Amino acid sequence: GQQLNQSPQSMFIQEGEDVSMNCTSSSIFNTWLWYKQDPGEGPVLLIALYKAGELTSNGRLTAQFGITRKDSFLNISASIPSDVGIYFCAGGQGGSEKLVFGKGTKLTVNP
Amino acid sequence: NAGVTQTPKFRILKIGQSMTLQCTQDMNHNYMYWYRQDPGMGLKLIYYSVGAGITDKGEVPNGYNVSRSTTEDFPLRLELAAPSQTSVYFCASSPPGLGPDTQYFGPGTRLTVL
Numbered sequence: 214g215q216q217l218n219q220s221p222q223s224m225f226i227q228e229g230e231d232v233s234m235n236c237t238s239s240s241i242f243n244t245w246l247w248y249k250q251d252p253g254e255g256p257v258l259l260i261a262l263y264k265a266g267e268l269t270s271n272g273r274l275t276a277q278f279g280i281t282r283k284d285s286f287l288n289i290s291a292s293i294p295s296d297v298g299i300y301f302c303a304g305g306q307g308g309s310e311k312l313v314f315g316k317g318t319k320l321t322v323n324p
Numbered sequence: 325n326a327g328v329t330q331t332p333k334f335r336i337l338k339i340g341q342s343m344t345l346q347c348t349q350d351m352n353h354n355y356m357y358w359y360r361q362d363p364g365m366g367l368k369l370i371y372y373s374v375g376a377g378i379t380d381k382g383e384v385p386n387g388y389n390v391s392r393s394t395t396e397d398f399p400l401r402l403e404l405a406a407p408s409q410t411s412v413y414f415c416a417s418s419p420p421g422l423g424p425d426t427q428y429f430g431p432g433t434r435l436t437v438l
Contacts, residue, residue: 254431
């Protein structure tokens with residue numbers, strides 16, 4: 214089946230640092246989504262991207278839909294302790310009702 | 325709105341037992357989904373529904389059944405529990421208009437089969 218390669222697998226950073234993570238695929242997607250999951254909770258939608266080349270921000274978070282439609286990245290600026298969690302990318306092909314998820318990037322922020 | 329709610333939060337089953345995981349959403353979303361999440365892995369789609377009375381298989385449907393008699397409810401049934409079904413189960417829903425890709429998740433049910 215389709216797979217998304219999400220990297221890095223984990224990150225350990227100091228509070229205040231910027232963070233960048235990405236997701237790549239051999240398949241084209243029409244939608245890219247970024248979710249955050251806290252321990253014991255369900256994933257929460259952070260940013261949804263619907264158009265190739267689109268750059269969208271949500272507070273300190275910025276995500277881009279790659280121009281080839283095969284990749285996306287998420288940046289977090291000036292990290293804070295509550296940014297700790299697992300970040301998942303997901304790709305959708307529009308109308309297929311099925312999302313493909315990456316395996317996640319586990320972020321640890323040291324105060 | 326409560327959003328997507330799931331019950332129970334935790335459950336331990338013996339091999340061969342059956343149970344139903346409940347999922348309800350109060351946002352009038354057409355699309356609903358069931359995923360399982362294994363440790364260190366992303367989410368895998370079990371079943372989904374595009375509306376009341378319509379369901380379809382996802383990537384890993386074996387050992388599970390679903391029904392969608394109302395817009396709000398989408399229960400997941402395990403008939404003969406097996407250790408391989410130990411996982412965290414998430415229900416999700418999508419609003420009309422934004423498309424099925426934009427999914428909102430419930431808090432999950434952690435299931436252990438011994």
